[in-house]
Amino acid sequence: MSAIAETAAPPMPPRMITARVVSVVKETHDTFTLTVEPESPECANFSPGQFSMLYVYGVGELPISISGDPHDTGRLVYTVRSVGKATNALVNTKPGQSIGIRGPFGTSWPVDEARGNDVLIVAGGIGLAPLRPAIYRILRNRDDYVRLIVLYGARSPKDLLYRKQLSEWGRLPDTQVLSTVDYGGVNWRGYVGVVTTLFRYVRLHPGRTTALICGPEIMMRYVIRELEKRGLPDSDIHLSMERNMKCAVGFCGHCQLGPYFVCKDGPIFSYTKMRPWLDKHEL
Amino acid sequence: MSATLPATGSQSVIEFSALTALISALRRRGYEVIGPVVRDGAVTLEAVEKVEDLPVGWGDEQESGHYRLKRREDNAVFGYTVGPQGWKRFLHPPEVPLLEAQRDNSSFRILKKPPAPVRYAFLGVRACELAAIRILDRVFLGDRYVEPGYKGRREAAFLIAVNCTKAGGTCFCTSMGTGPRAASGFDLALTELPGREGHRFVVEVGSEAGAAVLGEIEHRKAREEEVREAQAAVDNAAGQMRRAVDTEGIRDVLFDNFEHPRWDRVAARCLSCANCTMVCPTCFCTTVEDVTDIAGDRAERWRKWDSCFTDGFSYIHGGSVRLSVKSRYRQWLTHKFAAWVDQFGTFGCVGCGRCITWCPGRIDITEELRAMRGVEASA
Numbered sequence A: 001m002s003a004i005a006e007t008a009a010p011p012m013p014p015r016m017i018t019a020r021v022v023s024v025v026k027e028t029h030d031t032f033t034l035t036v037e038p039e040s041p042e043c044a045n046f047s048p049g050q051f052s053m054l055y056v057y058g059v060g061e062l063p064i065s066i067s068g069d070p071h072d073t074g075r076l077v078y079t080v081r082s083v084g085k086a087t088n089a090l091v092n093t094k095p096g097q098s099i100g101i102r103g104p105f106g107t108s109w110p111v112d113e114a115r116g117n118d119v120l121i122v123a124g125g126i127g128l129a130p131l132r133p134a135i136y137r138i139l140r141n142r143d144d145y146v147r148l149i150v151l152y153g154a155r156s157p158k159d160l161l162y163r164k165q166l167s168e169w170g171r172l173p174d175t176q177v178l179s180t181v182d183y184g185g186v187n188w189r190g191y192v193g194v195v196t197t198l199f200r201y202v203r204l205h206p207g208r209t210t211a212l213i214c215g216p217e218i219m220m221r222y223v224i225r226e227l228e229k230r231g232l233p234d235s236d237i238h239l240s241m242e243r244n245m246k247c248a249v250g251f252c253g254h255c256q257l258g259p260y261f262v263c264k265d266g267p268i269f270s271y272t273k274m275r276p277w278l279d280k281h282e283l
Numbered sequence B: 001m002s003a004t005l006p007a008t009g010s011q012s013v014i015e016f017s018a019l020t021a022l023i024s025a026l027r028r029r030g031y032e033v034i035g036p037v038v039r040d041g042a043v044t045l046e047a048v049e050k051v052e053d054l055p056v057g058w059g060d061e062q063e064s065g066h067y068r069l070k071r072r073e074d075n076a077v078f079g080y081t082v083g084p085q086g087w088k089r090f091l092h093p094p095e096v097p098l099l100e101a102q103r104d105n106s107s108f109r110i111l112k113k114p115p116a117p118v119r120y121a122f123l124g125v126r127a128c129e130l131a132a133i134r135i136l137d138r139v140f141l142g143d144r145y146v147e148p149g150y151k152g153r154r155e156a157a158f159l160i161a162v163n164c165t166k167a168g169g170t171c172f173c174t175s176m177g178t179g180p181r182a183a184s185g186f187d188l189a190l191t192e193l194p195g196r197e198g199h200r201f202v203v204e205v206g207s208e209a210g211a212a213v214l215g216e217i218e219h220r221k222a223r224e225e226e227v228r229e230a231q232a233a234v235d236n237a238a239g240q241m242r243r244a245v246d247t248e249g250i251r252d253v254l255f256d257n258f259e260h261p262r263w264d265r266v267a268a269r270c271l272s273c274a275n276c277t278m279v280c281p282t283c284f285c286t287t288v289e290d291v292t293d294i295a296g297d298r299a300e301r302w303r304k305w306d307s308c309f310t311d312g313f314s315y316i317h318g319g320s321v322r323l324s325v326k327s328r329y330r331q332w333l334t335h336k337f338a339a340w341v342d343q344f345g346t347f348g349c350v351g352c353g354r355c356i357t358w359c360p361g362r363i364d365i366t367e368e369l370r371a372m373r374g375v376e377a378s379a
Ligand SMILES: Cc1cc2nc3c(=O)[nH]c(=O)nc-3n(C[C@H](O)[C@H](O)[C@H](O)COP(=O)(O)OP(=O)(O)OC[C@H]3O[C@@H](n4cnc5c(N)ncnc54)[C@H](O)[C@@H]3O)c2cc1C
Pocket: A051, A060, A062, A063, A064, A065, A066, A078, A079, A080, A081, A082, A083, A084, A085, A086, A087, A088, A126, A129, A130, A241, A242, A243, A244, A245, A246, A267, B315, B316, B317, B318
């Protein structure tokens, strides 16, 4: 039984289409990865860092980053942390069920522009999800990049996303993957501390490094401080911003951040653009 | 009736009694004519059929936090200035159905709904309101995405402007460069001459559609002194304006004064009631609400006007970005006079004065902006 969607005349473009849930896989105690098949396969094309608006029938619509491989065709993958009503409904969908999607929306990580450079990826918590498509793309074109460094922080070992993949990536040549947790517990033999503590284990080459950061704003601010200390220019630092979003197309006004609409001017911004705004409280 | 249509840009004269004929001509063409009416002690906008529906002989008194209708000494139809509502109510309605879906086993269907074809004719659009419509056009039609509902309503709309011959108590359109003369963007523009030589209107034709409608009603070519009289009446309104905003460099003034102590002072008076955003003809923010029937077989999504002053507006998981009233007021004013410039290449304010009139805290944005420049109000 497949979903039928018709072209309505929606006041919120682009029109919503339905997508069939193919699988829902548990990543951690509160985070799940959904794979969906949009009824129009061309809607599955996206660039790393972009997001969709996902609609759960009768519950609501919410912005979720695409976390899958941009090379895959016809499918979209999302990693969702269940924190409230809408995300909870989303992770509780069953294979075969349909959700509504609009998008993809927004700017993307400058993965192509980073060719010839080292790529440093710094993620906190669910922030690894929107960065995974960038990692997939880099690994697919591995010769175009020099080193790939992934620094990942989570609250505790049970909150670490994509653990198996992280350790696989870490075994690849010229690739350094370090994870840390705020609270370790007895069985944890890895790093303990906030993600910035990992900087002492990596050597950065300013001017030849592109940094991509996603996580809570406070974490991003500390990471940027470390990068500045190490001489990375603003234009080589990129971050993903989160704001309330109702429309994703610049109409609802909810996602404003200084002069920007995060939905269409972002979510990925260079630090050159974000520098004047990032430390403004209640902006 | 004249055989040839009046040319675009030409000036004609219609008598007071021809207003009903004008409304009827538009209705015959399938327009729903929306115009000013007196309702609940204010001039509001509603469907009108004849001149008697209009606020004939009414004027208004406006000050910060103050609005009162007043009888005029003459029979002027447009002797009031702007009321609490703007045309955004029709072009960008307070509630719009976004989506209707029907459950279909474990899936759902998005129902196809023909868009409601409304053709509005707006009677009495002031110059500042034409400017506000241009701003909404930029937001909904001039960016990456086009809002199809707005597009349909906007393209079908017939605009009859009215030049202001009296400034409202809170207006500052002259300083915003938006009025009081309606320069373009209308089909017809009226200047009311309620004078001794008979109550009449000088009509400027702004489009071919306007010419065609005017051609259907009793009109004659305007005499030169009538055109001059109309011009003088509009100049008079410009001369009456008591408020002004110095827009020179105001974008940077606001962005550079994020920590100005004045924000705390205005926050102490602001009730965060959202009135200013509701009455503002350019504030366009919306939220979305989901509704389902009891059985859950049908779900709808509605788009509704929202305001940057509400609690949930900036909510992201973990809490609102803008918790304090100070940050919300700052967002509003900074959006209007700074961010809007980056986003849309224009200010988000046309100087209509509504937010001043309808603020229960008697906050006057022209004063706040002056204070941001370090110039405190003398009063
Ligand atoms: C560009 C972008 C990408 C995102 N990517 C992901 C992702 O990949 N994975 C993930 O788990 N989360 C992601 N989020 C966050 C996710 O959208 C929110 O966690 C989610 O909207 C919370 O909704 P809720 O009802 O489950 O939670 P609650 O915290 O209970 O929220 C209550 C209500 O607040 C509103 N709300 C809360 N946050 C937002 C928001 N950001 N935008 C609009 N309304 C909101 C909604 O109306 C929601 O129903 C992303 C957010 C943005 C802006």
